[in-house]
Amino acid sequence: MIKLTHLACVAALALAPGLALAADSTDVGALRFIGAVTVPNDATVDGTLVGGLSGIDYDAKTGLWSIISDDKSDKAPARFYVGALTYGSNAFTAIDLKKAVTFRQGDGTAYPNAKAGGVVPDPEALRVDPETGNIWWTSEGDRKLGLSPFLNIVTPEGRAVASVPMPDLFQVHKDQELGARHNLTFEGLSFAPDAKSVWVGMESALYQDGPIATVEAGTMARIIHIGRAGEMLAEYAYPVDPIQAKPAGKNGDNGVSEILALDDHRLLVLERSGVEGADGVWKMYIRLYEADTTGATDVSGINALAGAAYQPMKKRLVLDFSKLPELGHVDNLEGMSFGPTLPDGNRSLVFVSDNNFNDSQITQFLAFEAEPGKE
Numbered sequence: 001m002i003k004l005t006h007l008a009c010v011a012a013l014a015l016a017p018g019l020a021l022a023a024d025s026t027d028v029g030a031l032r033f034i035g036a037v038t039v040p041n042d043a044t045v046d047g048t049l050v051g052g053l054s055g056i057d058y059d060a061k062t063g064l065w066s067i068i069s070d071d072k073s074d075k076a077p078a079r080f081y082v083g084a085l086t087y088g089s090n091a092f093t094a095i096d097l098k099k100a101v102t103f104r105q106g107d108g109t110a111y112p113n114a115k116a117g118g119v120v121p122d123p124e125a126l127r128v129d130p131e132t133g134n135i136w137w138t139s140e141g142d143r144k145l146g147l148s149p150f151l152n153i154v155t156p157e158g159r160a161v162a163s164v165p166m167p168d169l170f171q172v173h174k175d176q177e178l179g180a181r182h183n184l185t186f187e188g189l190s191f192a193p194d195a196k197s198v199w200v201g202m203e204s205a206l207y208q209d210g211p212i213a214t215v216e217a218g219t220m221a222r223i224i225h226i227g228r229a230g231e232m233l234a235e236y237a238y239p240v241d242p243i244q245a246k247p248a249g250k251n252g253d254n255g256v257s258e259i260l261a262l263d264d265h266r267l268l269v270l271e272r273s274g275v276e277g278a279d280g281v282w283k284m285y286i287r288l289y290e291a292d293t294t295g296a297t298d299v300s301g302i303n304a305l306a307g308a309a310y311q312p313m314k315k316r317l318v319l320d321f322s323k324l325p326e327l328g329h330v331d332n333l334e335g336m337s338f339g340p341t342l343p344d345g346n347r348s349l350v351f352v353s354d355n356n357f358n359d360s361q362i363t364q365f366l367a368f369e370a371e372p373g374k375e
Contacts, residue, residue: 026193026262028290029373031319031349033326035092037085039363041355046100048076051357055125055189055258056335056350061133067097067335068126068137070354077110078103078121079158080135085350085365089342092367101158103137108159120145124334125189125258127198129153134161138189138200143182146174151186151200151230164198165230169206169303177207184212187334188223188259190267197233199267200224203255204240208304213254213273215243220305220312221256223267223291235300236293237312241271244285249276254285258336265293269315270336270351281360286321286333331355331362342369 043050048069055068068080083097102110103121112118122140129136134153141149148171153161172180181204188201202221204212213219218240225233243252254273261267273285297310321330331353339348347370355361 026266027372028262028268028318028347028349028370030371031288031368032371033324034087034090034348034367034369036327036364036366037092037095039095039097039365041357041359041363043097043363045081045097048079048100049357050081050097051075051355051363053081053352053363054123054334054354055127055137056352057127057337058339058350059128059133060130060340063340064098065337065339065350066126066128066135067352068123070123070334071357072120072122072142073111073113073116075357076100078123080123080126080137082156085339085367087339087348087367089344089369092365095365101156103152103154104158104160106160114142114145120147122183124187127189127191130191130195136164136189136191136198138186140183140185140187140203141172141180143172143174143180146172148172149180149185151189151198164226166200166226167224167232167300170202179206179208181205181207181212184255188256188269190259190261192261193263196228198226198228199259199261200226201238201256201259201269203257204253205305208306209237210306213240213243215246215252218242218254222299222305223256223259223269223313224300232300234293234298236296237299237305237310238269238291239312239315241273241287243275244273244287245275245283247276248278249280251276257334260336260338262290267291268318268336270333272333274332282332284330284332286330287317288319288321288336289315290318291315327366329362330366331364333366338370339367344369346370346372 052070054070086094111121126137141147151164184204187203190199205219220237252275257272258270291313296313334354335352351366355363
């Protein structure tokens, strides 16, 4: 167990376990910053190094949070953490990571790493099933190993329950530029508010959908809407921004790092742009959008977006994280979840960063109040 406190914060109103989310607070007009807590890069829980945190979700029934690590079973078996966050309307005071839970394969064994061979996971997103309490999680796969992305379900103890079938369009093809690109697949995951369906977000474009984002141009990432058994309901093209600055180093990118459904046609979409400096250190440019499928084309029948006629999703900027000086340094935000309702009736919204197990990056939790839009 690791318990972290933000000593600079004043006392917060602890949020009671099981406090329900506001059922009618689906609108997010703006975000108000509450506070931040950083987890040390050498922190451990149950003998595992805490890092690579790339997805987070709140369980209103237990009052606990589940947080997935993108460790490919290299530092410890692929896993997620369960813990408590303490924050109120004006301060974020503590993180208590209580345990690490290992993802299990169908035969009960932990997932292997690339050296051992087999189905090597690349965990990216997770959600707690509001109906069953089970954990739904995605793996980005590994094109270099010929492993396709997947969406699986496990119990809260990590035991395998099911694998949700996904369209063949998103499979990897190791020897041809077709389908999913390496490390650019199932990055976002969200239950619909009624828990009857699921949204899955690609980080960037499939090969046949066009090039990935550059400094000069954005790209199209597919967002999939499926039923609980994997049946296709719809599929939309989300317009990703260009890379936010010209890299002084070798690399730069931009893509979708998380999604969160607001209703049956609107989602929050987190875009994360990384730009490498001349010193090899990356600077992150994070933007949160509200995307809307209203009027957008269902592209589930279009195998290649490049050259096709369709209408992408509309989007509205909710927050450019670089425009909030009180945040200071913002790292590689990859996880996003609504939390308990705040005393004024508005929802809380929490983000977590993936430090890539890199000493030049940090694991930070950011808490905000989601303020409804003005009439």
